Amino acid sequence: MTRVTRIREGIRKLRNKRVSVVLAPSGTGASRTFRISLFRCYVIGAALCIFASSLFVISLQYVSRRETVNRLDELTRRGEARERQFDEVAAQRERFQEKLLALAAFDDSLRVVHDLGAIPDDVRRAGVGGPLTDISHLVKAGRDKNVDDLELALRQAQLQRDSFEDIISAQARTRHIFDHTPAVKPCAGRVVSGFCWRRNPIFGGVQFHKGIDVATRNGTPIIAPADGVVTFAGVKSGYGYCVFIRHGYGFETRYGHCSQLRVREGRRVKRGDIIAFVGATGWAIGPHLHYEVLVGGTHVDPAQYVLPDYLID
Numbered sequence: 001m002t003r004v005t006r007i008r009e010g011i012r013k014l015r016n017k018r019v020s021v022v023l024a025p026s027g028t029g030a031s032r033t034f035r036i037s038l039f040r041c042y043v044i045g046a047a048l049c050i051f052a053s054s055l056f057v058i059s060l061q062y063v064s065r066r067e068t069v070n071r072l073d074e075l076t077r078r079g080e081a082r083e084r085q086f087d088e089v090a091a092q093r094e095r096f097q098e099k100l101l102a103l104a105a106f107d108d109s110l111r112v113v114h115d116l117g118a119i120p121d122d123v124r125r126a127g128v129g130g131p132l133t134d135i136s137h138l139v140k141a142g143r144d145k146n147v148d149d150l151e152l153a154l155r156q157a158q159l160q161r162d163s164f165e166d167i168i169s170a171q172a173r174t175r176h177i178f179d180h181t182p183a184v185k186p187c188a189g190r191v192v193s194g195f196c197w198r199r200n201p202i203f204g205g206v207q208f209h210k211g212i213d214v215a216t217r218n219g220t221p222i223i224a225p226a227d228g229v230v231t232f233a234g235v236k237s238g239y240g241y242c243v244f245i246r247h248g249y250g251f252e253t254r255y256g257h258c259s260q261l262r263v264r265e266g267r268r269v270k271r272g273d274i275i276a277f278v279g280a281t282g283w284a285i286g287p288h289l290h291y292e293v294l295v296g297g298t299h300v301d302p303a304q305y306v307l308p309d310y311l312i313d
Helices: 003-016 038-113 121-126 145-179
Strands: 018-023 032-037 190-193 197-199 206-208 212-215 221-223 228-236 240-248 251-261 274-278 288-295 298-300
Touching (some): 038 145, 228 251, 240 274
Antiparallel strands (some): 018 032, 197 206, 212 288, 240 251, 251 274, 288 298
8 A cells, every 4th residue: 555545545534533513502402513524623723723823923024024113213213313413513513603703803803912913714714723622422424524514613613712822821921011011100290301401400511311300299109100129229329219110021110309218129019009209309409209211221211101091900
């Protein structure tokens, strides 16, 4: 007997075997009996297994596809958010660039005032100078024009900050120089003799007057016209009681014919400090202040170093 024959014989036997199915109602009534071949039971069972397996596979594929769709939706939302982020970066960069241009114009004006020289346009456009701020966290893959532009703007901002620091330093130096430059009249009163050739009121004869004489009442306060250090406070021939101050940057001032001194040698004074009082000591014919200004050891006209009060504040 061949294998095919045996299979056919087995199917025939299964068809001949019957299975009885009894349906009994829960209440009153007659029960019903169905007879079905065992072969059909196997066929129906196999079909149900195939159907269940197919349904299970389809469910898995549906869940997998659904997760894929959800991930795609999430990536799409992230992409749209990133696009909005880059658009906002671009808008902020443009506003930032406008402010940088305004600051650059103001910066050039300040640099001219402080004799620093303007920054060349090509250097300012390239933003040369200063470390670059790390913004690599803004983009993970590839390069974006907005990121490149933002890096350029940051370099330009760094250059601008460095320039402002230079200006602040220059301004501090300028302020220090100004504070140590004679700029006010040492005492109230009227200038009665200037920086010029004149007849000596004591000994006669023509002699060059190396300062100015300010006539005022005896005891009028004399103030320092700039910051400095007292190099002499005492009596000198011709000057009587006098004070000499070294201000730095080559400036020195002298005050003669004082009646009383308020400072000693070595003391540091600030502009406006009282250093002495007007008198008539030394070679003087009346109470007045003899005031001299020297630059680099050479006498100059003190009137050139008296500025209006509104420029001093």
